Amino acid sequence: xIPIAKPLIGxxxxxxxxxxxxxxxxxxxxxxxxxERDFANYIGVKxxxxxxxxxxxxxxxxxxxxxxxxxxxITTPFTFIATANSILFxxxxxxxxxxxxxxxxxxxxxxxxxxxxxxxxxxxVHLYGQPCDMDSIVEIAxxxxxxxxxxxxxxxxxxxxxxxxxxxxxxxxxxxxxxKNMTTGEGGMITTNDDEIVRTARVIRNHGSIERYEYSRLxxxxxxxxxxxxxGIQQLKKLDRFNRARMENVEYLTRELSDMEGIETPYCRxxxxxxxxxxxxxxxxxxxxxxxxxxxxxxxxxxYPEPLYRYPHLKKFGSELSIAExxxxxxxxxxxxxxxxxxxxxxxxxxxxxxxx
Ligand SMILES: *Cc1c(COP(=O)(O)O)cnc(C)c1O
Numbered sequence: 001x002i003p004i005a006k007p008l009i010g011x012x013x014x015x016x017x018x019x020x021x022x023x024x025x026x027x028x029x030x031x032x033x034x035x036e037r038d039f040a041n042y043i044g045v046k047x048x049x050x051x052x053x054x055x056x057x058x059x060x061x062x063x064x065x066x067x068x069x070x071x072x073x074i075t076t077p078f079t080f081i082a083t084a085n086s087i088l089f090x091x092x093x094x095x096x097x098x099x100x101x102x103x104x105x106x107x108x109x110x111x112x113x114x115x116x117x118x119x120x121x122x123x124x125v126h127l128y129g130q131p132c133d134m135d136s137i138v139e140i141a142x143x144x145x146x147x148x149x150x151x152x153x154x155x156x157x158x159x160x161x162x163x164x165x166x167x168x169x170x171x172x173x174x175x176x177x178x179x180k181n182m183t184t185g186e187g188g189m190i191t192t193n194d195d196e197i198v199r200t201a202r203v204i205r206n207h208g209s210i211e212r213y214e215y216s217r218l219x220x221x222x223x224x225x226x227x228x229x230x231x232g233i234q235q236l237k238k239l240d241r242f243n244r245a246r247m248e249n250v251e252y253l254t255r256e257l258s259d260m261e262g263i264e265t266p267y268c269r270x271x272x273x274x275x276x277x278x279x280x281x282x283x284x285x286x287x288x289x290x291x292x293x294x295x296x297x298x299x300x301x302x303x304y305p306e307p308l309y310r311y312p313h314l315k316k317f318g319s320e321l322s323i324a325e326x327x328x329x330x331x332x333x334x335x336x337x338x339x340x341x342x343x344x345x346x347x348x349x350x351x352x353x354x355x356x357x
Contacts, residue, residue: 002344004299004335005179008242009231016230023226031229038236039174039189042157043166047198049190050224050232051205054153054175057188058086058123060222061149061171064190064201067092067120074114075123075151076106077307078324083125083151084308095119096309098321102267104128104280104331107323108136112144121147126155126165128303128333129181129275130268134160134168149173153188154277156181157243161271166191176228181242181277182235184228245338246276249345253279253336256349260356278303279336286332292355293334298348301333 020031032050040048051057067073069091075083077096087094095114100107104127111122122141124132132150141148148168152158153175155165166172171194176187190201203210208219224232250266258265264282268274280303283289293300306328309318334348 001297004301006339007178007183012234013231016234020226020230027225029226031226032224035229035232043164043191045167045191046193049201051188051222053186054188055082056222057173057190059089061173061190062090064197065147071120072118073121077309079125094317098323101323105132108133121149125151129155129277131158131160131165131272157239158275159273182239184232187228242338243275246336249336250276278333280331280333282330296351
């Protein structure tokens with residue numbers, strides 16, 4: 001079986017974890033701070049705040065940015081559930097905007113018609129590792145005095161016009177779940193240049209505590225462990241290499257698949273560096289192809305089978321968004337992660353060729 005994703009953990013990560021375990025400082029030691037500094041430097045921002053997951057990074061970012069009950073937050077319905085849930089955690093209202101057919105990302109030209117007096121923020125999601133149309137989104141946000149809080153859970157290392165995703169929005173949230181371009185087991189990170197928001201986020205991350213047993217507000221336990229941070233420090237050093245390997249796999253697949261009848265290979269905007277967290281093709285007869293790949297021992301993924309507003313707890317925020325509807329029935333993602341080799345890629349290509357007949 002060729003898996004759709006696989007974390008690459010080497011001896012460096014194992015050694016780093018053993019050091020933490022031997023030190024006895026499993027949390028709030030030196031590793032989390034070091035990982036935050038390294039990650040901020042890599043992205044090109046002043047600050048980073050480590051969290052227990054990508055989901056808690058999103059919730060914490062929204063809280064620290066002051067999103068509260070009744071506020072409206074614009075986002076895409078074509079994303080992982082956590083994007084919309086983080087809005088609900090704050091008592092805020094997700095407002096779904098349709099996506100662009102080619103990039104799968106928020107269609108910036110459809111944002112303004114959804115802005116109201118209650119709108120406070122936009123959450124663009126850099127889906128599959130491709131940066132959103134950030135110039136347009138930032139311009140709209142500035143004009144309407146909104147915050148841009150990006151979901152970069154799939155876009156570690158991606159660039160928009162030469163700048164890394166994470167350094168353009170007011171805040172950006174990353175995930176280090178094992179299937180992502182780099183992992184810490186569970187873990188997340190907020191990146192920003194806003195010191196005030198960082199101070200608030202650190203307080204909320206630790207029960208609202210400013211000093212020991214001194215609580216200034218409602219908070220949570222959203223801390224990252226030093227064990228996770230130790231893994232993250234090592235993974236970050238390898239991220240560019242991981243992403244290059246993905247890119248090589250992508251080029252190979254696209255070369256072989258792009259002329260095939262009934263298959264649309266991924267589109268990449270010329271001004272971005274896509275990091276291909278997922279290699280997603282569009283295909284007529286998607287469900288049959290999925291069945292065929294399964295039978296041939298080739299892992300695949302359907303990201304995402306439904307626009308989020310179809311799920312029961314989000315139904316009341318939904319309207320039919322035609323591109324998201326159509327896209328969710330056509331997409332299928334193929335393995336391109338760094339641990340597959342040319343033989344695996346040839347098997348994938350062969351299977352798809354056989355299927356298309
Ligand atoms: C993975 C992911 C998240 C959530 O991250 P976790 O670390 O699993 O909590 C949020 N948004 C998107 C788009 C993701 O892919």
